[in-house]
Amino acid sequence: MHQIMIVEDDPKIAMLLEQYIAKYGYQTARTEDFSQVLEDFKRWHPDLVLLDVNLPKFDGFYWCRQIRLISHCPILFISARGSKMDQVMALENGADDYIPKPFDADIVIAKIRSQLRRAYGSYAPKMEERILTYQDLTLYPERMELVRHDQSVDLTKKEALLMEALLKRPMRVVNRGQLLEKLWDDQDFVDDNTLNVYVARVRKKLNELGLNGVLETVRGAGYRLRLEEEEE
Structure with missing residues (x-):
């Protein structure tokens, strides 16, 4: 209904x-x-x-x-x-x-x-939902939802964009310029600290899923999502 x-x-x-x-x-x-x-x-x-x-x-x-x-x-x-x-x-x-x-x-x-x-309904465009998965972490960009096992957290649009950029390059550094371009059309007018705020928010969401410390700051370069392989 x-x-x-x-x-x-x-x-x-x-x-x-x-x-x-x-x-x-x-x-x-x-x-x-x-x-x-x-x-x-x-x-x-x-x-x-x-x-x-x-x-x-x-x-x-x-x-x-x-x-x-x-x-x-x-x-x-x-x-x-x-x-x-x-x-x-x-x-x-x-x-x-x-x-x-x-x-x-x-x-x-x-x-x-x-x-x-x-x-x-009947007039809605028939589009397959995008799903990004790495190990046990799954992002639904259009739903703005991050899922791990039976837990999920809601994301804002900017948080979902940030998480998408990181999940597309897991274990590799994504530089700040790439993230600024992904999140804002005109990065010249974005305070550098604004990105820090969104990174902190995404870290908090990851912590809620039991993933502490997986979003790393690489000094002078950018950020890296480091997820350890799960033991069998």
Whole structure:
């Protein structure tokens, strides 16, 4: 069953959407703390997001950009701001469609169904999932998930890119320039310490999988993923 995340600060509209969507067999999850939209998204892993523009703290455009950094999940804006510019901004910030208020509930459901078909159903592109494995460590780049035995950890997009670069060259040094190019399009504007931060985060994720000290710093060169051969 698909889950729909609702980010709407008008409780009456949010409740109306919940009730109507549930009638069509979808699960719903509603954000109530609008400073924690991204945290809710990471916790719920919804299949589609309904997102208002006018929200407390940060607007919907901001949250759409944040979600797009980690997910290709369909995002539909529902907003009273129905100008052409608002619709253009929504699409440019990563939205898949824009529904102006007041909305017709049947149109909302039709658009939800259409986006779910495109993302997961009959219209979804048939692509084989990439899997990178070295010894007992497996990376699923598109899922942004790292697995060892029966344990797994979630990665951010940058962490997954970093791990992918290292897993493609296990036991060999990957220099800092290669990693900067992999993670950022314009490395001239990246503080050198930023890469250190992401390396530290990936080390922490590896530690959670019981792999302490396997991501080595090679002074003056870069980093190396060193995994010992498992004993039979």
